[in-house]
Amino acid sequence: MNYFISRDGQQYGPYTLADLQRYVQSGEVLLTDLATSEGQPEPVSVAQIVGNIAAPAAYSGGFGTSSAPVFVYPAAPNLHWGLVLLFGILTCGVFSIVWDIVQAAWLKKVDPSSKALYFYIGAAALLGGIFFTSFFAGLAHSRSPITGFFQLGYYVMLIVSRFSFKNSMEKHYNTAEPMGLLLSGVMTFFFGGIYFQYHINDIARRKELDMLYATGR
Numbered sequence: 001m002n003y004f005i006s007r008d009g010q011q012y013g014p015y016t017l018a019d020l021q022r023y024v025q026s027g028e029v030l031l032t033d034l035a036t037s038e039g040q041p042e043p044v045s046v047a048q049i050v051g052n053i054a055a056p057a058a059y060s061g062g063f064g065t066s067s068a069p070v071f072v073y074p075a076a077p078n079l080h081w082g083l084v085l086l087f088g089i090l091t092c093g094v095f096s097i098v099w100d101i102v103q104a105a106w107l108k109k110v111d112p113s114s115k116a117l118y119f120y121i122g123a124a125a126l127l128g129g130i131f132f133t134s135f136f137a138g139l140a141h142s143r144s145p146i147t148g149f150f151q152l153g154y155y156v157m158l159i160v161s162r163f164s165f166k167n168s169m170e171k172h173y174n175t176a177e178p179m180g181l182l183l184s185g186v187m188t189f190f191f192g193g194i195y196f197q198y199h200i201n202d203i204a205r206r207k208e209l210d211m212l213y214a215t216g217r
Contacts, residue, residue, distance in 0.1 A: 006034045081197040100193045114168035119161035126154040162192045
């Protein structure tokens with residue numbers, strides 16, 4: 001059964017029972033936080049779900065030294081950057097734009113102020129326009145000037161999307177979860193989602209190590 005945590009008007013999850021127990025032990029989830037599940041739509045305290053677990057008074061992992069509990073954020077898309085590159089090549093770039101949207105949708109949950117998702121969706125729409133105008137121009141054995149405008153718009157929107165994603169990542173991981181993240185503008189321009197996925201994987205690895213440290217494992 002999966003559970004969702006509510007805090008300050010926002011919902012996070014889904015998490016398994018084992019996840020909740022681990023987060024309570026690390027101090028990232030409080031026993032007083034409210035939780036719901038598929039079979040329990042009415043919110044109840046986390047304590048009623050996991051029972052009495054000895055939780056630390058303050059979380060002291062690698063995110064900072066604040067005594068306030070660390071906020072619970074949704075898990076990042078977990079795919080090795082090398083696979084992102086491989087699937088992108090095998091699908092002639094289609095997987096890459098889909099994965100860009102997956103990453104941006106995750107970032108939108110982490111940082112609701114992020115606009116990268118909207119830009120990536122716009123880029124995908126322009127890519128669809130390129131496909132359809134090229135297809136119908138091919139059927140008519142003619143050239144479509146509209147395709148050129150779609151192509152230009154797509155590349156511009158893609159660059160805007162990448163830098164919007166970069167700014168949101170740096171903002172979040174230097175404020176809400178201070179991890180000293182600094183992304184290269186050159187790498188962002190040329191490699192986009194592949195470069196982002198490398199850092200997303202690194203962040204997930206660092207958070208997992210912090211979790212193990214906090215629980216004493």
